[in-house]
Amino acid sequence: MKIKRLEISGFGRWSQEAFDLSDGMQVIFGQNESGKTTLRAFIVGALFGFPTKKNGHNVYDPxxxxxxxxSLILETDEGDVKITRLNRTKTTLTITRLINQTExxxxxKWLKQKLSPLTREAFDDIFNFNQEDLTRISQIKSVDFQKLLLNIGAVGSTGWLDVMAEFDKSADKLFAxxxxxxxLNIAIKEYENATEELHQKSAELDDFMLAEQALTDLESQQNEQEEKILTVSQQLQETQQLxxxxxxxESAKKxxxxxxxxxxxKQVVQARRLQIEIDSLNDNILRHNEALKNIEVPHEVSDDNTDQMVLTKAQVAQRNLAVNTEKRTNLLKQKEQIxxxxxxxxxxxxxDSELQSLSSSNVYLLSTGALILILFVSIFIMHWPALWMVILSLIVTAGLFYKRQKKNQIRQMIQKAYSPLNIQxxxxxxxxxxxxxxQKMDIQSLNExxxxxxxxxxxxxxxxxxxxxIQILSDSLELTIAQLISVQQQESLSEQSKRSMYVQQQNQIVTEIQQQQEKLSEKLNEQKTIFKEYHVTDLHELQNTLDQYNKNEQLKQRYQDIMNQIDESTRQELLKYDDETQLLEQKEKQQKHLTILQKHAFELQSDIAHYKAQQEQRTSNDQFMMLQQDLANQKTELTQQFGEYLAKKMSVKWINQALQDASQNRFPKMQQLATDYFQKLTAGRYVNIQFDKNTLQVVRNDRQKFSVVELSTGTQEQLYVAFRLALSQVIKDIINMPILVDDGFVNFDLSRKQNVIALLTDIGRNQQVIYWTAAIHNEHFDKVIEL
Known part of the structure; x- marks a missing residue:
């Protein structure tokens, strides 16, 4: 059962509000006083009835x-339903099936059956908890916490544990x-003193003592009779349980x-899907064959293609003209750029000489200097007169100067012609x-x-x-040719297009028929493969085989569930009886025996009362009788107080035993799940939970064992959460309800909180979890409702 939507007319601070909830882990985020607890109370009230003002409960008046x-919209095994509860004092309940809008x-009765065997208290004990539950765990004694874990499988165990603790505490106040x-200690002491005083004076009252001995014997017989009654009562109770x-x-044996x-x-679903596709393909093939019969292709008409050929050649010529025009345009652009x-x-x-004249004048200076140097060296070697040396130097210098001037004139002419460009x-x-x-010659040629x-x-x-x-457009021959082709082809294409359309339709239908037939053959082969694997001939036989298999699996699960509810010792006891009649006969015999014992005990009590009356008459005015009376009063008071003490101690024992018996039927499976959850919550620090009679121990990853009383408060809280979540999973086959957690881990450190969030997210894959929180800063959630 999943909650898909909340529609609140008026509840506490919420009025005319609606919330859509998702499958899996649904987080509802809101600060304190934002209405988180109010939403949780609304869900529980819509399912089990709204609270009343008795015992000071908050009724959440709008x-x-x-x-x-x-209203709540629930997803159930009968489809989606809408549960609407209105008014607090005179509540009206309506449930509507959303598939057909019928009430x-x-x-x-319907809701009670759907929620059976859950009550509000059972729902709170299994699926609904908050930080107060964990806080209460930290406040109780460790030994009491162990009892709570051992009895967590029994619905309502928390209340019984409180009663048991109250009885034990009250008994300890009476006697230690x-x-x-x-x-009771004071009464015992006073009784012992009075008995001692009475014994001192008993020598004078032989008759009284004889009678007293007889009275004691009767009381001893009565005690033995009461023990027998208690034994037979226990046997009768065990027989009733059997x-x-x-x-x-017997139901399991049958x-x-x-x-x-x-x-x-999955293969059955695949076979159904293939059958649907096969039927669809057969219908398509039949429809295509009918459409093929209705298509009539017109006769082909002869066309004169001369103009079309001319226009085709014209298109080629126009493209060549466009190419040459584009070449001319490019050349003109290049020419204009130059x-x-x-x-x-x-x-x-x-x-080349003109380019050389543009070179730097540094060459001239170097050559002049070098020539003069050579002349000086030569004259010095040959010992020429100084005059000749001067004359030669002047001649060489004049020649070089003339050459340089000529080169400068050429350079100036070039720069003028190439103005405004520089030499580079x-x-x-x-x-x-x-x-x-x-380029100019190419342009002329292209123009021609x-x-x-x-x-x-x-x-x-x-x-x-x-x-x-059609008028020829001299500036757009391409458009003119396109217009000519379009008009020329209109008439011929009119008939050709019709025929082509019919032929295309015909070919398309034939192609589709072939494709459909190929697919049909492929699907039939796939389906035959599945049929062959299960030795059937058609889909109906395959479905019958699946139904038979599912029914047999359900029977196996039913048998296992029943056997899990009966422990091994009880099964061995039940095997001793051939039928239920023997058990009923044994129960009847024990009932008759108990009646006889009770009758005999009543007779002994009457005799005791008779003896006591005689003793009181025999010594009514005697000092000894006064002592006896005081002793009897003390004994009566002591018996009453001791009876009260024993009743409370026995009640503690019986409650504890009853809770353990109630939880042990589903404890093995719950223990396995709780071990897995506890290991995840403690990040692998603890790897196992062991249960032996009345003791529960956890095993650390170094194989060291610890009792519950030895664990820290935080680890005890993790253990409690593991058992609560495990119980919700164990009974999921009986009743599957959403898990409601209202800020349940505010006192956890970051690591422990991340572990429990990861576990809730994992459980949320198969069961809806609604988690209210005021802090999501360190976690990442996919589905969050912010209040």
Whole structure:
């Protein structure tokens, strides 16, 4: 059972509000006083009835005067239903099936059956807890906490443990072995003193003592009789429990489990899906065959393709014309780019000597210096006169100066022609200047080709244009040709398109039929493979095989569940009886025996009363009788007090034993789950939980064992949470309810809180968990409702 939506008309601080809840781990986040606990109380009230003002309970009256109550939308095994409870004092309950919007006739009975065997108290003990539960764990004694864990499988054990603790505490106030001031200790002491005083004076009263001895014998017989009654009562109670267990045991024996081969439900679903696809494919093939019969393809008509061929050639010619036009445009752009770099006309390219004249004058200076140096060296070696040396130097210098001036004149002419470029750019632009003349010739050639192509193209399309009454656009021949082709093809394509459409439809249908037939053959083979695996011939037989397998598995589970409720010793006892009649006969014999013993005890009590009356009459005015009376009064008071003490101590024992018996039927499975959960909660620190009679121990990862009383408070809380969550999983096959946790781990440290959140998230994969919290800063949740 899952809660899908809350619709609150008026409940506490919530009025006219709705909340959509998700499967799995649903987190509801809100600060203190934001209404988290109110939402949890609304869920419990909608399921089990709203609280009353008895015992000072909070009834959550709406603060704004809205109508009290609201609705829950639940997902059940019968589909989604809407449970609506309105008004607090005169509550009305309606349950609506959402699939057909019909109301259930007897909603109280229907809801009680769906929630059975849960009551509000059982729901709180198993599926609903908060921080107060963990706080209470930290406040009780460790030994009492161990009892709580051992009896957690019994619904309502918490209340019984409180009663048991109260009885034990009250009994200890009456008597303690080494105490002197407890009421029962004082009474025993006074009784012993009075007895001693009475014995001192008993020698004078032989008759009284004889009678007293007889009275004592009778009282001893009465005590023995009471012990027999107690023994037979216990035996009768055990027999009654065997009778109750025998019915379960017999029902398990009557379960007939067959040896049915396993069936993979996924393959059955696959076979059903294949059958649906096979039926669909057969329908499609039949429909396509009918459509194929209704298609009539018109006869093909002859077309004159001459104009079409001409226009095709015209398109080719137009593309060539466009290519040459684009080439001319590119050349013109290049030519314009070169011309834009000069102020006047584009000059001619430079010769090698002209390029050399643009070189730096540093060469001239170096050569002049070197020549003069050579002359000086030569004159010095040959011992020429100084005059000759001066004359030669002047001649060489004049020649070099003349050559330099000539080169400067050439450089100035070049710079003027190439203005405004500098010498570096003049050298760089030489390849483009050299290509300039060739570009002009190429442009002239392209102009001649374009003119010829244009005239030829006009002559080619003009007859067709006149025929089709279309004006030739000289500036857009491509558009004109496209218009001619379009108009020329309209008539011929009209008929061709119809025929092509029919042929295409026909071919498409044939292709689809072939594809459908191939798919059909493939699906049939897949289905036959599944049928062959389970030795069946059709889907109906396969479904019957699956149903038989599921039924047999349910019987196995039912048998196992019943056997889990009966412990091994009880099963061995039940095997001693051939049928239930023997048990009933034994129960009847024990009942008769108990009646006889009770009757005999009543007779002994009457005799004792008779003897006591005689003793009182015999010594009514005697001092001894007064002592006897005082002693009798003390004995009566002591007996009453001691009876009260024993009753409370026995009640503690019986309650504890009853809770243990109630929990042990489901304890093995719960113990296994609790061990797994406890290991996760403690991050692997504790690896096992062992249960032996009345003792529970946990095993650490180093194999060291600890009793519950030796654990820290935090670890005890983790152990308690593990058992609570395990119990909710153990009874999930009987009743599957959402787990409600209201800020249950605010005192956990970060590591422990992360472990328990991870465990709740894991449980949420198969069972809805609703977690209210005021802090989600360190956790990441997929489904969060912020209040």
């Amino acid at each position: 603060k704004d005067g809205s109508q009290y109550g609201g 259930i006739i007897d909603p109280e 072995p080494r105490a002197n001031k407890r009421p 009778v109750q267990q025998y019915q379960l045991f 379960i007939e489990i067959e040896n049915v081969p396993s069936v993979d439900e 011309e834009a770099q000069f102020e006047g006309d584009v000059p001619k390219g430079l010769t 750019n003049i050298k760089k632009i030489q390849p483009e200047v050299d290509q300039y003349e060739q 080709q374009i003119e010829g192509q244009y005239d030829s193209l006009i002559q080619m399309i003009q007859p067709i244009a006149l025929k089709l009454d």
